[in-house]
Amino acid sequence: METNGQNRIKQLYNESSRQILATLIRLLGDFDLAEECMHESFAVALKQWPEQGIPENPVAWLISTGRFKGIDQLRRKGRIIASENLDADISITTSVNLNDQQIRDDQLRLIFTCCHPSLSVEAQLALTLREVCGLTTEEIAQAFISKPATIAQRIVRAKNKIQKNNIPYEIPEAAQINERLRVVLQVIYLVFNEGYTSSTDTSHDQYHLTDVAVRLARKVVDLLPAAEAKGLLALMLLQDSRKRARVDENGDLVTLENQDRSQWNSLQIAEGCSLTLEALSQEEFGTYTLQAAIAAVHAEAPSSETTDWCQIEGLYEVLLRHEPSPVIELNYGVATAMCKGYEIGLEKIEAILARGELQNYRYAHAAKADLLRRLGKKKEAARSYRRALELTLQKKEKRYLEKRIAELSSNEKN
Amino acid sequence: MKYLALVFYQEKIMAEMSQPQWDELNQECMQCVERLRKQSHFIDGNALESIETATTVRVRDGNVTVTDGPFAETKEQLAGYYLLDARDMNEAIQLAAKIPPARYGGVELRPVRELRLNDNSAGGKGKS
Numbered sequence: 001m002e003t004n005g006q007n008r009i010k011q012l013y014n015e016s017s018r019q020i021l022a023t024l025i026r027l028l029g030d031f032d033l034a035e036e037c038m039h040e041s042f043a044v045a046l047k048q049w050p051e052q053g054i055p056e057n058p059v060a061w062l063i064s065t066g067r068f069k070g071i072d073q074l075r076r077k078g079r080i081i082a083s084e085n086l087d088a089d090i091s092i093t094t095s096v097n098l099n100d101q102q103i104r105d106d107q108l109r110l111i112f113t114c115c116h117p118s119l120s121v122e123a124q125l126a127l128t129l130r131e132v133c134g135l136t137t138e139e140i141a142q143a144f145i146s147k148p149a150t151i152a153q154r155i156v157r158a159k160n161k162i163q164k165n166n167i168p169y170e171i172p173e174a175a176q177i178n179e180r181l182r183v184v185l186q187v188i189y190l191v192f193n194e195g196y197t198s199s200t201d202t203s204h205d206q207y208h209l210t211d212v213a214v215r216l217a218r219k220v221v222d223l224l225p226a227a228e229a230k231g232l233l234a235l236m237l238l239q240d241s242r243k244r245a246r247v248d249e250n251g252d253l254v255t256l257e258n259q260d261r262s263q264w265n266s267l268q269i270a271e272g273c274s275l276t277l278e279a280l281s282q283e284e285f286g287t288y289t290l291q292a293a294i295a296a297v298h299a300e301a302p303s304s305e306t307t308d309w310c311q312i313e314g315l316y317e318v319l320l321r322h323e324p325s326p327v328i329e330l331n332y333g334v335a336t337a338m339c340k341g342y343e344i345g346l347e348k349i350e351a352i353l354a355r356g357e358l359q360n361y362r363y364a365h366a367a368k369a370d371l372l373r374r375l376g377k378k379k380e381a382a383r384s385y386r387r388a389l390e391l392t393l394q395k396k397e398k399r400y401l402e403k404r405i406a407e408l409s410s411n412e413k414n
Numbered sequence: 415m416k417y418l419a420l421v422f423y424q425e426k427i428m429a430e431m432s433q434p435q436w437d438e439l440n441q442e443c444m445q446c447v448e449r450l451r452k453q454s455h456f457i458d459g460n461a462l463e464s465i466e467t468a469t470t471v472r473v474r475d476g477n478v479t480v481t482d483g484p485f486a487e488t489k490e491q492l493a494g495y496y497l498l499d500a501r502d503m504n505e506a507i508q509l510a511a512k513i514p515p516a517r518y519g520g521v522e523l524r525p526v527r528e529l530r531l532n533d534n535s536a537g538g539k540g541k542s
C-alpha cells in the first residue's frame with residue numbers, strides 16, 4: 001500500500017509538478033516561493049497519503065496545500081517586515097480559483113512569462129527549460145556546455161528582472177499573441193536545434209533536448225492550437241524522424257539523398273504530415289508550417305529519385321515570400337535545379353554567390369559543388385568543395401567534404 | 415508603476431532630414447505627449463538638445479572635473495525621456511512602441527527605483 005502511494009506521488013510529480021508550479025506562481029506572486037511551496041506540498045503528500053489515502057483530486061489538493069504553505073510563509077515574513085508583500089497579501093484574500101481552464105491558462109502564463117521579449121534569449125532558454133520543462137540547472141548546463149553556476153545566475157537574474165520590471169503573469173492579449181507566440185516558438189526551436197546539431201557530435205552527451213523541445217511544443221499546441229505551433233511541432237517531428245539514418249556506423253554524415261529510408265521513423269512522419277495539413281488549413285500559417293510542408297514532401301517520397309522536387313520548389317517560393325533571406329533563396333535554387341535542371345539551378349546559385357552575402361557560407365559552396373559534380377564538371381566541383389571545406393569547422397562535415405573531393409580526383413584518374 | 419522611457423536615435427539621421435520632415439516628427443511627438451497625458455500615462459518628459467551641448471560632471475576625491483561631451487560615446491544618442499505610469503511592463507512596452515522616434519532609434523525602458531532609508535536595491539552587494 002505504501003509503495004503504491006509513493007509511486008502515485010512520483011508519477012504525479014513527473015506529470016503535474018509544472019502545472020502545480022504554474023498555478024502557485026499566480027496564487028503566490030513569486031517564482032521562488034511557489035517552487036519552495038510546491039516541493040513542500042509534495043513532502044506533505046508523501047507523509048499523509050499513505051496513511052489517509054489519496055485525495056479525490058490530487059492536483060487540486062497539492063495546489064491548495066502549497067498555497068497554504070505559501071501564505072504561512074508570507075505571514076511569518078510579514079511579522080518581520082510589516083509593509084512588504086502588500087500585493088501578495090491582497091492575492092491571499094481573494095478566493096482560490098482552481099477550475100481546469102484556470103490551471104490550463106496558468107501553464108500558458110508561465111510559458112509566456114519565461115519567454116517574455118524583454119528577457120535575453122539565453123535567459124528565456126534557461127528559464128523555460130527550468131520552470132516549464134522541469135530540467136535541473138545541472139542538466140541545462142550540461143546541454144549547453146556551460147557551468148551550472150552560470151546557468152543558475154542567469155535564472156536568478158531573469159527572475160529578478162521579471163519582478164523588478166513588473167513583467168505580468170499573463171497570457172498576452174489578442175493583438176499581441178501572435179508576436180509573443182513567435183518568441184515562444186523561437187525558444188522551442190532553439191532548444192531543438194541545440195539537441196539536433198550536437199546529437200551527431202559524440203563529444204558530449206545530450207540531455208535529449210530534441211525530446212524536451214517536442215514535448216514542450218506538444219504542450220503549446222494543446223494549450224494554444226495556433227497554426228504555427230502545429231507547424232513547428234510537425235517540422236521537429238519530421239526532422240527528428242531521420243535521426244537514425246543521418247549518421248552511418250562510422251559516425252559520418254549521410255545526406256538526405258543517400259539515407260536508408262527504412263530507418264526513418266514512420267510514426268513521427270505520419271504525425272508530422274497530418275499536423276502539417278492541419279496547420280496549412282488554418283489561416284495564419286507561416287514559415288514553420290511551410291518548412292514542415294517541405295520536410296513532409298521529402299518524408300513521403302519512398303526514394304530520393306521519386307521526390308516531388310517541383311512541389312518543393314513551389315513551397316520554397318512561398319517561403320521566400322514569407323521570409324526573404326539569402327539562405328532560403330539558396331535552398332530554392334537547389335530545388336529549382338532538381339525540378340527544372342541542374343544548369344538553371346546552378347545559374348541561380350551562382351547569382352546568389354555573386355551578390356556576396358553568402359560568400360562565406362559553406363553550404364552555398366557545397367551546393368554549387370554538388371550541382372557541378374552532377375553536371376560532370378569535376379575540376380570546378382572539386383574547387384567549390386575545397387572552398388566549402390575551408391569554411392567548415394565541424395569534424396563530421398569536414399570528413400564528408402574530403403570524401404567527396406577524393407571521389408572526384410579518383411574518378412578523374414580513371 | 416513608474417517606468418522611464420529613454421529615447422535614443424542617431425542624431426546624424428535626424429540632421430539629414432529636411433526641415434519640414436523634422437518638424438513633422440516633432441509635431442508627432444507633441445501629439446504623442448498629448449495622447450499619453452489624456453490617458454493619464456504621462457508623468458513627465460522632455461526632448462533634449464543635441465549631444466554637442468552635453469557636459470559631464472564628475473567628482474573624484476572632492477575635486478570636480480567637468481568634461482565636454484556625453485558620459486559615453488555611443489552609436490545612438492539620448493534624445494529625450496518620458497516618465498510613464500503603466501500598469502506593468504507589457505503596458506509600458508505598448509506605450510513605448512507608440513513614441514514616434516522608436517521608428518528611427520530605440521526606447522530603453524527602465525523601472526523607476528524608489529530611494530529608501532534602508533535595503534536599497536540595485537547596489538550594496540559587496541562585503542561590509
